[in-house]
Amino acid sequence: MAGSSPAEYISHHIQNLTYGRTLDGSWGFAHSAQEAAQMGFVSINVDTMFWSLLTGIIFCVLFRKASASASVADPSKWQLCVELVVEMVWGSVKDAFTGKNALIAPLSLTIFVWIFLMNLMDLVPVDFVPYASQLAGLSHMKIVPTTDVNATFGMSLSIFALMIYYGIKMKGLGGFAGELAFHPFGKAFLPVNLVLETVSLIAKPLSLSLRLFGNMFAGELVFVLIAALVPFYLQFVLAVPWAIFHILVITLQAYIFMMLTIVYLGQAHEVHH
Amino acid sequence: MNMNLTLLGQAISFAIFVWFCMRYVWPPIIAALEAREAEIADGLASAEKGRHELANAEKHVADILSEGKNKAQDFVLQGQKRRDEILEKAKAEAMEEKAKILASATTEAEQERNQMLEVLRKQVGGLALQGAEQILMREVDEQSHRDVLDKLSSSL
Numbered sequence: 117m118a119g120s121s122p123a124e125y126i127s128h129h130i131q132n133l134t135y136g137r138t139l140d141g142s143w144g145f146a147h148s149a150q151e152a153a154q155m156g157f158v159s160i161n162v163d164t165m166f167w168s169l170l171t172g173i174i175f176c177v178l179f180r181k182a183s184a185s186a187s188v189a190d191p192s193k194w195q196l197c198v199e200l201v202v203e204m205v206w207g208s209v210k211d212a213f214t215g216k217n218a219l220i221a222p223l224s225l226t227i228f229v230w231i232f233l234m235n236l237m238d239l240v241p242v243d244f245v246p247y248a249s250q251l252a253g254l255s256h257m258k259i260v261p262t263t264d265v266n267a268t269f270g271m272s273l274s275i276f277a278l279m280i281y282y283g284i285k286m287k288g289l290g291g292f293a294g295e296l297a298f299h300p301f302g303k304a305f306l307p308v309n310l311v312l313e314t315v316s317l318i319a320k321p322l323s324l325s326l327r328l329f330g331n332m333f334a335g336e337l338v339f340v341l342i343a344a345l346v347p348f349y350l351q352f353v354l355a356v357p358w359a360i361f362h363i364l365v366i367t368l369q370a371y372i373f374m375m376l377t378i379v380y381l382g383q384a385h386e387v388h389h
Numbered sequence: 390m391n392m393n394l395t396l397l398g399q400a401i402s403f404a405i406f407v408w409f410c411m412r413y414v415w416p417p418i419i420a421a422l423e424a425r426e427a428e429i430a431d432g433l434a435s436a437e438k439g440r441h442e443l444a445n446a447e448k449h450v451a452d453i454l455s456e457g458k459n460k461a462q463d464f465v466l467q468g469q470k471r472r473d474e475i476l477e478k479a480k481a482e483a484m485e486e487k488a489k490i491l492a493s494a495t496t497e498a499e500q501e502r503n504q505m506l507e508v509l510r511k512q513v514g515g516l517a518l519q520g521a522e523q524i525l526m527r528e529v530d531e532q533s534h535r536d537v538l539d540k541l542s543s544s545l
Contacts, residue, residue, distance in 0.1 A: 134393070153391045161395040168399060172406045179410070183417040188424040195421070202418045221419075222411035230406060261399075266392060270399025 122344040129242060129340045130333075132161040132264055133249075133256040147255055161264055168261035171233035179229070201229065205374065212378045215385035217282070220378060227271070228374040234261045235332055235366030239359055242339045262332040262369075265325065272325035275377050279320070283384040291387065320380050324373060331369050335362050514542030 120128070127149065134152040136159025137143055145162075146152035152159070182198035191199070205225045213220050237260045249257040261267040283292045296313040297306050335358075342354045518538055 132395075134391075136393070155391075155393070157393050159393045160398060161393065164395050165398050165402075169402055172402055176406060176409050176414070179414040179418075183414045186417040186421040188421050188428060191421070191425075195418075199418060199422060202415070203422065206419070206422075219407075219411060222415040223407050225415060226403075226407045226410040230403075264395065266395035267399045269392070270396045271403050273396070274400045274403050 125344045126337075126340050128256065129246065129343075130258070130263075130337065131256045132258050133163040133254055134159050135162050136160065145255060161258075161266055163256065163258050164261045164264040164267050167237060167259050168230075168234055168267055171237070171261070172230050175226070175229045175233055179225075201225070208375060209378055212375065213382040213385070215286070215382065217381070217385065219278075220381055223278075223381075224374045224378055227377055228370050231262060231271075231328065231373050232367060232370035234267070235369060237261070238263075238332060238336055238339070238362060238366060242336070242343050260332060260336055262328055263336045265329050268325035268329040269321075271373075272321040272328075275324065275380065276321035279317075279380050279384045282381060286385050287387055320376075324376055324380075328369050328373055331365060335365055510542055514538060517541065 131149050132152065134146040134155060135144070136146065136152075136155030138146070138151060139154055146155060146159070178194075179198055182192070182195040185192065186195060202225060205228055206221055209221045209224055240259060245259045246257040258264065280292075283295070287295065296317070297303075297310055299309055299313060301309055338358055339355065342351055342358065346354060
């Protein structure tokens, strides 16, 4: 945004387009961070939803295109490309997940590709879409859904629910509770165990979402900082290396999220003796 | 970074995308991958089988060749043996024939000699008679002396 101070520019770029009820009782978009915070829980980040749905639908359409015409003898180039990703995910699942569950592998594939696509939005120059949407009358526009904690927590809490569901399903309610109560120190230290295991259980979804959010938010912030503080004709000196480095980061973050999901769900399936 | 309904929206979209992937994306791709894997395994197995069969066939050919060679040698040996036998047989037959011819020639010569002797005997008898007639200078009654003459000629 030309003409504003760097601080204003930066805070504008890390603000979601939030729809909800404003203080005066009317429904509409928040115009500032304070206003968005005042809307409370019953509000929605329209930009996060839009871009995450768009990337998710792109994933579904592209991968469905390959799977609908999947050929054994005469695969298309796109099918081979998809197969490459699928085989990578499948190999990871086979390595890290010993139980039998038809959900884990497609879940992992969705996580990997979807998060990768959402992260990929980070490589779109920081001003393109926000500026265009401002022309269209939308005050804020954050195009990287994974820089919104709601998006990362939405996924990690879903996985947390799966962890608890499969933990109870595989081990029984007693087994699941026993794992919380009788490890790692034995029955004599039940309260200590309970505290330790509960913390480690809750830490899993927390670390899962905050790691992704932190990495992506920091990466996006660096792009915004470069755009805010460096003259436009020199920005590429910093932005290009950072973008190239970021290609690695976004793939790695998607992979880590997928891998940890597999490991956590694997732990939920393991029956201890 | 305030939490709001986006959380739920995200979770719901996540569930829908996972469901879609599980229902429509994952199975066909995996099926294709597995089918291709099986096909490759089959191909490798049949290549291995083909190689094995080729080795067998080569061995079989070598066997047939050596067998043929042996048989040919046998034939040559048999032929030589047979030739020797035939030669031997022919020789024996020839010897036999020779002996037969010799024998019959001897018999014939003997017979001829006997006939000649008979004729000569008769002629000598006649000559002796003529000689005796001339010595006696008179006609001898042939009839009356026939016995004498016959006795004479048979004693010759």
